[in-house]
Amino acid sequence: MADYILSEELKEAVQVAEITKRPLLLKGEPGTGKTLLASFLAETKKLPFYRWHIKSTSLAKEGLYFYDAVSRLNDSRFPEEEAMIRVRDVKNYIRLGALGEAFQQPNKAVVLIDEIDKADIEFPNDLLLELDKMEFFIPETKEHIIAKERPIVIITSNNEKELPDAFLRRCIFHYIEFPKRESMKEIIKAHFPSIETEFMEKALAMFYSIRKIESLRKKPSTSELLDWIQVLLVSGESLESNKIPFAGTLFKSEDDYRVYLN
Structure with missing residues (x-):
């Protein structure tokens, strides 16, 4: 992404987020490059990139992991021994989300949580522990997933909703001004x-x-x-x-x- 122009102010905000190891929350008019920053950082730093695009129906858990119960039920219909062995192990039906995948990386990764303000007002609060401690628990497998290397987390917001104070305290904030x-x-x-x-x-x-x-x-x-x-x-x-x-x-x-x- 050689055509992405990183301003000095934005470069400073990224540096502060990396030093403090806190998520970088970006606001600004649509089209000011909030979303593109994450892929730009991943490309220039040669890091794995995971994007989590938030919808009005999104749940915080989806960015961590998803238990594919439907696939497990479907597999259980087949009597073959191989299928039954697979069905008995619930780990075969756990799918990691963007944050979960980044936590499993042996090295640093970049995670984009895009348009967080589209979700329910409680959505940011439901991610407080995971973003703060960079860890989560999977009850189905009794696994405790801890980030091997703390990822660079970029969060974008279009100001459709006010974000909770507890969430804002855990972020580095930067408003991208419209380019002069x-x-x-x-x-x-x-x-x-x-x-x-x-x-x-x-x-x-x-x-x-x-x-x-x-x-x-x-x-x-x-x-x-x-x-x-x-x-x-x-x-x-x-x-x-x-x-x-x-x-x-x-x-x-x-x-x-x-x-x-x-």
Whole structure:
């Protein structure tokens, strides 16, 4: 991921998290690179990478392990000796989650807990011990899993819910500011090394003028800007007029587009 630009502030936050051995909690607008940081760190440090994408129905236990009772029941239907031997050992039906896999690694790994605020409000509290002590217990097998090497844990949040204070105390916090113009130029050049300066300046002027409109429900993010530039470059469309070509790349709703036109 050579095209990921790590700011000095974010680099410092990562360093603090590694020194303190605490999870790094990232907040910021969508498209500011919160999720990509984890894979960037794994790639640059050459570490195993485990991603746990949180949904509204996610349970904290799922990131640790899962007992596949359905597979065990299905296997028990077969009378063959090999199948019955397998069924008798519950360990054959324990599947480790992202954290569980990272704990089992002989060396350090990177774990991404993505969009933790999508889950139930109690979800972060249910992970307090595991993230603090880096260990958990599997009742089905009576196993005590302890991290061989404490992983680098990156947690992202889009501020959909407030996170519990007890959870926040155990994290290093960093808010990723939306890139300023000069930083955005670096990001664009990393993705499009041969882009013409004049064209880039026109695209940025138009993009940041859109973001200044306070009444937009969803302001275009970095990812939308990069998609828009790619479409412009491939199509050969110019930016000579005030009209935005391929506006659907930047605006995600008809209402926002109408706000811009007015």
